[in-house]
Amino acid sequence: MDAVVGGGGLVLLPALLVGVPGVPVATALGTNKLVAIAGTSTAAVTYARRTKVDWQVAGPAAGLALVCAGLGAGLAGVVPAGAYRPVLLVVLVAVAVLVVARPTLGVVSLPHRRTRVRMAVAVGVAGVGVALYDGLVGPATGTFLVLAFTAVVGADFLHASAMAKVVNVGTNLGALVVFAATGHVLWVLGAAMAVCNVVGAVVGARMALRRGSGFVRVVLVVVVTALVVRLGWDQWVAGGV
Incomplete structure:
Protein backbone atom coordinates (compact mmCIF):
# COMPACT_ATOMS: atom_id res chain seq x y z
CA MET A 1 0.00 0.00 0.00
CA ASP A 2 2.71 2.48 0.97
CA ALA A 3 4.71 1.87 -2.21
CA VAL A 4 1.67 2.56 -4.37
CA VAL A 5 0.33 5.74 -2.77
CA GLY A 6 1.56 6.10 0.81
CA GLY A 7 -0.35 5.67 4.05
CA GLY A 8 1.68 2.75 5.40
CA GLY A 9 1.95 4.42 8.79
CA LEU A 10 -1.83 4.04 9.10
CA VAL A 11 -1.18 0.32 9.61
CA LEU A 12 2.33 0.28 11.02
CA LEU A 13 2.05 2.75 13.91
CA PRO A 14 -1.06 1.16 15.47
CA ALA A 15 0.57 -2.26 15.03
CA PRO A 24 6.54 5.43 24.17
CA VAL A 25 4.96 7.17 21.20
CA ALA A 26 8.34 8.63 20.22
CA THR A 27 9.85 5.13 20.16
CA ALA A 28 6.99 3.85 18.00
CA LEU A 29 7.57 6.77 15.63
CA GLY A 30 11.32 6.13 15.53
CA THR A 31 10.92 2.42 14.88
CA ASN A 32 8.36 3.21 12.21
CA LYS A 33 10.98 5.37 10.46
CA LEU A 34 13.52 2.53 10.50
CA VAL A 35 10.99 0.22 8.88
CA ALA A 36 9.68 2.83 6.47
CA ILE A 37 13.05 3.93 5.10
CA ALA A 38 13.77 0.37 4.00
CA GLY A 39 10.51 0.23 2.06
CA THR A 40 10.62 3.74 0.60
CA SER A 41 14.22 3.31 -0.55
CA THR A 42 13.36 0.03 -2.25
CA ALA A 43 10.27 1.51 -3.88
CA ALA A 44 12.21 4.61 -5.01
CA VAL A 45 14.88 2.46 -6.69
CA THR A 46 12.22 0.27 -8.31
CA TYR A 47 10.40 3.29 -9.72
CA ALA A 48 13.64 4.99 -10.86
CA ARG A 49 14.68 1.90 -12.82
CA ARG A 50 11.39 1.55 -14.66
CA THR A 51 9.99 5.05 -15.09
CA LYS A 52 11.16 8.64 -15.41
CA VAL A 53 11.57 10.59 -12.15
CA ASP A 54 11.44 14.40 -12.28
CA TRP A 55 14.71 14.95 -10.41
CA GLN A 56 14.52 18.73 -10.83
CA VAL A 57 11.63 18.70 -8.38
CA ALA A 58 12.17 15.50 -6.42
CA GLY A 59 15.89 16.06 -5.80
CA PRO A 60 15.72 19.50 -4.10
CA ALA A 61 12.55 18.49 -2.26
CA ALA A 62 14.29 15.40 -0.85
CA GLY A 63 17.25 17.51 0.30
CA LEU A 64 15.00 19.96 2.12
CA ALA A 65 12.93 17.10 3.50
CA LEU A 66 15.99 15.55 5.12
CA VAL A 67 16.46 18.67 7.27
CA CYS A 68 12.82 19.57 7.89
CA ALA A 69 11.74 16.06 8.86
CA GLY A 70 14.56 16.05 11.39
CA LEU A 71 13.22 19.30 12.83
CA GLY A 72 9.75 17.78 12.99
CA ALA A 73 11.08 14.69 14.76
CA GLY A 74 12.77 16.94 17.31
CA LEU A 75 9.35 18.41 18.12
CA ALA A 76 7.57 15.02 18.25
CA GLY A 77 5.80 14.62 21.55
CA VAL A 78 5.70 18.37 22.21
CA VAL A 79 2.46 18.83 20.27
CA PRO A 80 -0.31 16.44 21.42
CA ALA A 81 -1.98 14.36 18.71
CA GLY A 82 -5.37 15.86 19.54
CA ALA A 83 -4.15 19.30 18.50
CA TYR A 84 -3.63 18.53 14.83
CA ARG A 85 -5.99 15.58 14.32
CA PRO A 86 -9.06 17.74 13.47
CA VAL A 87 -7.03 19.79 10.96
CA LEU A 88 -5.70 16.60 9.36
CA LEU A 89 -9.25 15.26 9.11
CA VAL A 90 -10.42 18.36 7.26
CA VAL A 91 -7.46 18.20 4.87
CA LEU A 92 -8.01 14.51 4.11
CA VAL A 93 -11.74 15.01 3.48
CA ALA A 94 -10.86 17.85 1.10
CA VAL A 95 -8.38 15.57 -0.67
CA ALA A 96 -11.00 12.83 -1.04
CA VAL A 97 -13.56 15.29 -2.42
CA LEU A 98 -10.99 16.74 -4.85
CA VAL A 99 -9.98 13.34 -6.23
CA VAL A 100 -13.56 12.08 -6.56
CA ALA A 101 -14.90 15.34 -8.02
CA ARG A 102 -12.11 15.50 -10.61
CA PRO A 103 -11.91 12.01 -12.13
CA THR A 104 -9.25 13.12 -14.63
CA LEU A 105 -6.88 14.43 -11.92
CA GLY A 106 -3.62 12.51 -12.09
CA VAL A 107 -4.82 10.10 -14.78
CA VAL A 108 -2.77 11.90 -17.42
CA SER A 109 0.14 14.30 -17.01
CA LEU A 110 -0.31 18.03 -17.55
CA PRO A 111 3.15 19.23 -18.62
CA HIS A 112 2.00 22.85 -19.08
CA ARG A 113 1.76 23.13 -15.28
CA ARG A 114 5.46 22.45 -14.87
CA THR A 115 6.53 26.09 -14.71
CA ARG A 116 9.43 27.38 -12.62
CA VAL A 117 7.07 28.95 -10.10
CA ARG A 118 5.02 25.78 -9.70
CA MET A 119 8.18 23.67 -9.41
CA ALA A 120 9.42 25.95 -6.61
CA VAL A 121 6.04 25.70 -4.86
CA ALA A 122 6.08 21.90 -5.15
CA VAL A 123 9.59 21.75 -3.68
CA GLY A 124 8.53 23.98 -0.78
CA VAL A 125 5.30 22.11 -0.04
CA ALA A 126 6.94 18.68 -0.21
CA GLY A 127 10.37 19.49 1.22
CA VAL A 128 9.23 21.76 4.04
CA GLY A 129 5.53 21.42 4.87
CA VAL A 130 4.99 17.70 4.32
CA ALA A 131 8.45 16.85 5.68
CA LEU A 132 7.80 18.69 8.96
CA TYR A 133 4.52 16.81 9.28
CA ASP A 134 6.27 13.49 8.60
CA GLY A 135 8.78 14.09 11.38
CA LEU A 136 6.03 15.06 13.79
CA VAL A 137 3.43 12.41 12.96
CA GLY A 138 3.96 10.44 9.76
CA PRO A 139 0.83 8.64 8.50
CA ALA A 140 -0.35 9.80 5.05
CA THR A 141 2.94 11.53 4.20
CA GLY A 142 3.25 9.65 0.92
CA THR A 143 -0.37 10.42 0.10
CA PHE A 144 0.17 14.15 0.63
CA LEU A 145 3.31 14.06 -1.50
CA VAL A 146 1.50 12.33 -4.36
CA LEU A 147 -1.28 14.93 -4.25
CA ALA A 148 1.22 17.80 -4.11
CA PHE A 149 3.08 16.66 -7.20
CA THR A 150 -0.15 15.90 -9.06
CA ALA A 151 -1.97 19.13 -8.24
CA VAL A 152 0.97 21.55 -8.39
CA VAL A 153 3.19 20.39 -11.25
CA GLY A 154 0.67 18.26 -13.16
CA ALA A 155 2.35 14.88 -12.77
CA ASP A 156 0.18 11.83 -13.32
CA PHE A 157 -0.35 9.57 -10.32
CA LEU A 158 2.25 7.02 -11.39
CA HIS A 159 5.06 9.55 -11.78
CA ALA A 160 3.88 11.45 -8.71
CA SER A 161 4.22 8.22 -6.72
CA ALA A 162 7.76 7.78 -8.01
CA MET A 163 8.68 11.34 -6.97
CA ALA A 164 6.95 10.88 -3.62
CA LYS A 165 9.08 7.85 -2.79
CA VAL A 166 12.29 9.79 -3.47
CA VAL A 167 11.22 12.60 -1.14
CA ASN A 168 9.92 10.10 1.40
CA VAL A 169 13.41 8.61 1.65
CA GLY A 170 14.62 12.05 2.72
CA THR A 171 11.85 12.55 5.28
CA ASN A 172 12.36 9.10 6.78
CA LEU A 173 16.14 9.46 6.98
CA GLY A 174 16.00 12.92 8.56
CA ALA A 175 13.52 11.80 11.21
CA LEU A 176 15.31 8.49 11.83
CA VAL A 177 18.62 10.24 12.59
CA VAL A 178 16.95 12.35 15.30
CA PHE A 179 14.97 9.48 16.82
CA ALA A 180 18.09 7.27 16.84
CA ALA A 181 20.18 9.99 18.49
CA THR A 182 17.61 10.25 21.29
CA GLY A 183 17.36 6.48 21.78
CA HIS A 184 13.85 6.09 20.37
CA VAL A 185 14.36 3.15 17.98
CA LEU A 186 13.74 -0.56 18.64
CA TRP A 187 16.51 -1.77 16.35
CA VAL A 188 16.00 -5.55 16.41
CA LEU A 189 12.23 -5.42 15.96
CA GLY A 190 12.53 -2.63 13.39
CA ALA A 191 15.13 -4.52 11.35
CA ALA A 192 12.94 -7.64 11.22
CA MET A 193 9.94 -5.58 10.12
CA ALA A 194 12.08 -3.74 7.57
CA VAL A 195 12.82 -7.00 5.74
CA CYS A 196 9.09 -7.59 5.27
CA ASN A 197 8.63 -3.94 4.30
CA VAL A 198 11.18 -4.30 1.50
CA VAL A 199 9.24 -7.26 0.06
CA GLY A 200 6.00 -5.29 0.19
CA ALA A 201 7.65 -2.26 -1.42
CA VAL A 202 8.89 -4.30 -4.39
CA VAL A 203 5.46 -5.89 -4.92
CA GLY A 204 3.61 -2.58 -4.53
CA ALA A 205 5.88 -0.54 -6.80
CA ARG A 206 5.83 -3.17 -9.55
CA MET A 207 2.06 -3.43 -9.29
CA ALA A 208 1.69 0.35 -9.69
CA LEU A 209 4.07 0.37 -12.65
CA ARG A 210 2.22 -2.49 -14.32
CA ARG A 211 -1.32 -1.18 -13.78
CA GLY A 212 -0.71 2.55 -14.24
CA SER A 213 -2.19 5.79 -12.95
CA GLY A 214 -5.80 4.59 -12.92
CA PHE A 215 -4.91 1.89 -10.41
CA VAL A 216 -2.96 4.35 -8.26
CA ARG A 217 -5.97 6.70 -8.24
CA VAL A 218 -8.27 3.95 -6.92
CA VAL A 219 -5.79 3.01 -4.20
CA LEU A 220 -5.43 6.69 -3.28
CA VAL A 221 -9.18 7.06 -2.73
CA VAL A 222 -9.28 3.88 -0.62
CA VAL A 223 -6.30 4.94 1.51
CA VAL A 224 -7.60 8.48 2.10
CA THR A 225 -11.02 7.09 3.06
CA ALA A 226 -9.38 4.66 5.50
CA LEU A 227 -7.34 7.50 7.02
CA VAL A 228 -10.46 9.62 7.51
CA VAL A 229 -12.30 6.73 9.17
CA ARG A 230 -9.34 5.93 11.43
CA LEU A 231 -8.78 9.55 12.49
CA GLY A 232 -12.51 10.09 12.98
CA TRP A 233 -12.63 7.03 15.22
CA ASP A 234 -9.71 8.31 17.28
CA GLN A 235 -11.23 11.78 17.55
CA TRP A 236 -14.83 11.03 18.43
CA VAL A 237 -15.38 7.33 19.20
CA ALA A 238 -12.22 6.60 21.15
CA GLY A 239 -12.49 9.91 22.99
CA GLY A 240 -9.66 11.63 21.13
CA VAL A 241 -7.03 9.52 22.88
Whole structure:
Protein backbone atom coordinates (compact mmCIF):
# COMPACT_ATOMS: atom_id res chain seq x y z
CA MET A 1 0.00 0.00 0.00
CA ASP A 2 2.71 2.48 0.97
CA ALA A 3 4.71 1.87 -2.21
CA VAL A 4 1.67 2.56 -4.37
CA VAL A 5 0.33 5.74 -2.77
CA GLY A 6 1.56 6.10 0.81
CA GLY A 7 -0.35 5.67 4.05
CA GLY A 8 1.68 2.75 5.40
CA GLY A 9 1.95 4.42 8.79
CA LEU A 10 -1.83 4.04 9.10
CA VAL A 11 -1.18 0.32 9.61
CA LEU A 12 2.33 0.28 11.02
CA LEU A 13 2.05 2.75 13.91
CA PRO A 14 -1.06 1.16 15.47
CA ALA A 15 0.57 -2.26 15.03
CA LEU A 16 3.63 -1.09 16.97
CA LEU A 17 1.57 0.51 19.73
CA VAL A 18 -0.59 -2.62 20.12
CA GLY A 19 2.18 -5.18 19.60
CA VAL A 20 4.59 -3.55 22.06
CA PRO A 21 2.43 -2.52 25.05
CA GLY A 22 3.72 0.50 26.91
CA VAL A 23 6.10 1.62 24.16
CA PRO A 24 6.54 5.43 24.17
CA VAL A 25 4.96 7.17 21.20
CA ALA A 26 8.34 8.63 20.22
CA THR A 27 9.85 5.13 20.16
CA ALA A 28 6.99 3.85 18.00
CA LEU A 29 7.57 6.77 15.63
CA GLY A 30 11.32 6.13 15.53
CA THR A 31 10.92 2.42 14.88
CA ASN A 32 8.36 3.21 12.21
CA LYS A 33 10.98 5.37 10.46
CA LEU A 34 13.52 2.53 10.50
CA VAL A 35 10.99 0.22 8.88
CA ALA A 36 9.68 2.83 6.47
CA ILE A 37 13.05 3.93 5.10
CA ALA A 38 13.77 0.37 4.00
CA GLY A 39 10.51 0.23 2.06
CA THR A 40 10.62 3.74 0.60
CA SER A 41 14.22 3.31 -0.55
CA THR A 42 13.36 0.03 -2.25
CA ALA A 43 10.27 1.51 -3.88
CA ALA A 44 12.21 4.61 -5.01
CA VAL A 45 14.88 2.46 -6.69
CA THR A 46 12.22 0.27 -8.31
CA TYR A 47 10.40 3.29 -9.72
CA ALA A 48 13.64 4.99 -10.86
CA ARG A 49 14.68 1.90 -12.82
CA ARG A 50 11.39 1.55 -14.66
CA THR A 51 9.99 5.05 -15.09
CA LYS A 52 11.16 8.64 -15.41
CA VAL A 53 11.57 10.59 -12.15
CA ASP A 54 11.44 14.40 -12.28
CA TRP A 55 14.71 14.95 -10.41
CA GLN A 56 14.52 18.73 -10.83
CA VAL A 57 11.63 18.70 -8.38
CA ALA A 58 12.17 15.50 -6.42
CA GLY A 59 15.89 16.06 -5.80
CA PRO A 60 15.72 19.50 -4.10
CA ALA A 61 12.55 18.49 -2.26
CA ALA A 62 14.29 15.40 -0.85
CA GLY A 63 17.25 17.51 0.30
CA LEU A 64 15.00 19.96 2.12
CA ALA A 65 12.93 17.10 3.50
CA LEU A 66 15.99 15.55 5.12
CA VAL A 67 16.46 18.67 7.27
CA CYS A 68 12.82 19.57 7.89
CA ALA A 69 11.74 16.06 8.86
CA GLY A 70 14.56 16.05 11.39
CA LEU A 71 13.22 19.30 12.83
CA GLY A 72 9.75 17.78 12.99
CA ALA A 73 11.08 14.69 14.76
CA GLY A 74 12.77 16.94 17.31
CA LEU A 75 9.35 18.41 18.12
CA ALA A 76 7.57 15.02 18.25
CA GLY A 77 5.80 14.62 21.55
CA VAL A 78 5.70 18.37 22.21
CA VAL A 79 2.46 18.83 20.27
CA PRO A 80 -0.31 16.44 21.42
CA ALA A 81 -1.98 14.36 18.71
CA GLY A 82 -5.37 15.86 19.54
CA ALA A 83 -4.15 19.30 18.50
CA TYR A 84 -3.63 18.53 14.83
CA ARG A 85 -5.99 15.58 14.32
CA PRO A 86 -9.06 17.74 13.47
CA VAL A 87 -7.03 19.79 10.96
CA LEU A 88 -5.70 16.60 9.36
CA LEU A 89 -9.25 15.26 9.11
CA VAL A 90 -10.42 18.36 7.26
CA VAL A 91 -7.46 18.20 4.87
CA LEU A 92 -8.01 14.51 4.11
CA VAL A 93 -11.74 15.01 3.48
CA ALA A 94 -10.86 17.85 1.10
CA VAL A 95 -8.38 15.57 -0.67
CA ALA A 96 -11.00 12.83 -1.04
CA VAL A 97 -13.56 15.29 -2.42
CA LEU A 98 -10.99 16.74 -4.85
CA VAL A 99 -9.98 13.34 -6.23
CA VAL A 100 -13.56 12.08 -6.56
CA ALA A 101 -14.90 15.34 -8.02
CA ARG A 102 -12.11 15.50 -10.61
CA PRO A 103 -11.91 12.01 -12.13
CA THR A 104 -9.25 13.12 -14.63
CA LEU A 105 -6.88 14.43 -11.92
CA GLY A 106 -3.62 12.51 -12.09
CA VAL A 107 -4.82 10.10 -14.78
CA VAL A 108 -2.77 11.90 -17.42
CA SER A 109 0.14 14.30 -17.01
CA LEU A 110 -0.31 18.03 -17.55
CA PRO A 111 3.15 19.23 -18.62
CA HIS A 112 2.00 22.85 -19.08
CA ARG A 113 1.76 23.13 -15.28
CA ARG A 114 5.46 22.45 -14.87
CA THR A 115 6.53 26.09 -14.71
CA ARG A 116 9.43 27.38 -12.62
CA VAL A 117 7.07 28.95 -10.10
CA ARG A 118 5.02 25.78 -9.70
CA MET A 119 8.18 23.67 -9.41
CA ALA A 120 9.42 25.95 -6.61
CA VAL A 121 6.04 25.70 -4.86
CA ALA A 122 6.08 21.90 -5.15
CA VAL A 123 9.59 21.75 -3.68
CA GLY A 124 8.53 23.98 -0.78
CA VAL A 125 5.30 22.11 -0.04
CA ALA A 126 6.94 18.68 -0.21
CA GLY A 127 10.37 19.49 1.22
CA VAL A 128 9.23 21.76 4.04
CA GLY A 129 5.53 21.42 4.87
CA VAL A 130 4.99 17.70 4.32
CA ALA A 131 8.45 16.85 5.68
CA LEU A 132 7.80 18.69 8.96
CA TYR A 133 4.52 16.81 9.28
CA ASP A 134 6.27 13.49 8.60
CA GLY A 135 8.78 14.09 11.38
CA LEU A 136 6.03 15.06 13.79
CA VAL A 137 3.43 12.41 12.96
CA GLY A 138 3.96 10.44 9.76
CA PRO A 139 0.83 8.64 8.50
CA ALA A 140 -0.35 9.80 5.05
CA THR A 141 2.94 11.53 4.20
CA GLY A 142 3.25 9.65 0.92
CA THR A 143 -0.37 10.42 0.10
CA PHE A 144 0.17 14.15 0.63
CA LEU A 145 3.31 14.06 -1.50
CA VAL A 146 1.50 12.33 -4.36
CA LEU A 147 -1.28 14.93 -4.25
CA ALA A 148 1.22 17.80 -4.11
CA PHE A 149 3.08 16.66 -7.20
CA THR A 150 -0.15 15.90 -9.06
CA ALA A 151 -1.97 19.13 -8.24
CA VAL A 152 0.97 21.55 -8.39
CA VAL A 153 3.19 20.39 -11.25
CA GLY A 154 0.67 18.26 -13.16
CA ALA A 155 2.35 14.88 -12.77
CA ASP A 156 0.18 11.83 -13.32
CA PHE A 157 -0.35 9.57 -10.32
CA LEU A 158 2.25 7.02 -11.39
CA HIS A 159 5.06 9.55 -11.78
CA ALA A 160 3.88 11.45 -8.71
CA SER A 161 4.22 8.22 -6.72
CA ALA A 162 7.76 7.78 -8.01
CA MET A 163 8.68 11.34 -6.97
CA ALA A 164 6.95 10.88 -3.62
CA LYS A 165 9.08 7.85 -2.79
CA VAL A 166 12.29 9.79 -3.47
CA VAL A 167 11.22 12.60 -1.14
CA ASN A 168 9.92 10.10 1.40
CA VAL A 169 13.41 8.61 1.65
CA GLY A 170 14.62 12.05 2.72
CA THR A 171 11.85 12.55 5.28
CA ASN A 172 12.36 9.10 6.78
CA LEU A 173 16.14 9.46 6.98
CA GLY A 174 16.00 12.92 8.56
CA ALA A 175 13.52 11.80 11.21
CA LEU A 176 15.31 8.49 11.83
CA VAL A 177 18.62 10.24 12.59
CA VAL A 178 16.95 12.35 15.30
CA PHE A 179 14.97 9.48 16.82
CA ALA A 180 18.09 7.27 16.84
CA ALA A 181 20.18 9.99 18.49
CA THR A 182 17.61 10.25 21.29
CA GLY A 183 17.36 6.48 21.78
CA HIS A 184 13.85 6.09 20.37
CA VAL A 185 14.36 3.15 17.98
CA LEU A 186 13.74 -0.56 18.64
CA TRP A 187 16.51 -1.77 16.35
CA VAL A 188 16.00 -5.55 16.41
CA LEU A 189 12.23 -5.42 15.96
CA GLY A 190 12.53 -2.63 13.39
CA ALA A 191 15.13 -4.52 11.35
CA ALA A 192 12.94 -7.64 11.22
CA MET A 193 9.94 -5.58 10.12
CA ALA A 194 12.08 -3.74 7.57
CA VAL A 195 12.82 -7.00 5.74
CA CYS A 196 9.09 -7.59 5.27
CA ASN A 197 8.63 -3.94 4.30
CA VAL A 198 11.18 -4.30 1.50
CA VAL A 199 9.24 -7.26 0.06
CA GLY A 200 6.00 -5.29 0.19
CA ALA A 201 7.65 -2.26 -1.42
CA VAL A 202 8.89 -4.30 -4.39
CA VAL A 203 5.46 -5.89 -4.92
CA GLY A 204 3.61 -2.58 -4.53
CA ALA A 205 5.88 -0.54 -6.80
CA ARG A 206 5.83 -3.17 -9.55
CA MET A 207 2.06 -3.43 -9.29
CA ALA A 208 1.69 0.35 -9.69
CA LEU A 209 4.07 0.37 -12.65
CA ARG A 210 2.22 -2.49 -14.32
CA ARG A 211 -1.32 -1.18 -13.78
CA GLY A 212 -0.71 2.55 -14.24
CA SER A 213 -2.19 5.79 -12.95
CA GLY A 214 -5.80 4.59 -12.92
CA PHE A 215 -4.91 1.89 -10.41
CA VAL A 216 -2.96 4.35 -8.26
CA ARG A 217 -5.97 6.70 -8.24
CA VAL A 218 -8.27 3.95 -6.92
CA VAL A 219 -5.79 3.01 -4.20
CA LEU A 220 -5.43 6.69 -3.28
CA VAL A 221 -9.18 7.06 -2.73
CA VAL A 222 -9.28 3.88 -0.62
CA VAL A 223 -6.30 4.94 1.51
CA VAL A 224 -7.60 8.48 2.10
CA THR A 225 -11.02 7.09 3.06
CA ALA A 226 -9.38 4.66 5.50
CA LEU A 227 -7.34 7.50 7.02
CA VAL A 228 -10.46 9.62 7.51
CA VAL A 229 -12.30 6.73 9.17
CA ARG A 230 -9.34 5.93 11.43
CA LEU A 231 -8.78 9.55 12.49
CA GLY A 232 -12.51 10.09 12.98
CA TRP A 233 -12.63 7.03 15.22
CA ASP A 234 -9.71 8.31 17.28
CA GLN A 235 -11.23 11.78 17.55
CA TRP A 236 -14.83 11.03 18.43
CA VAL A 237 -15.38 7.33 19.20
CA ALA A 238 -12.22 6.60 21.15
CA GLY A 239 -12.49 9.91 22.99
CA GLY A 240 -9.66 11.63 21.13
CA VAL A 241 -7.03 9.52 22.88
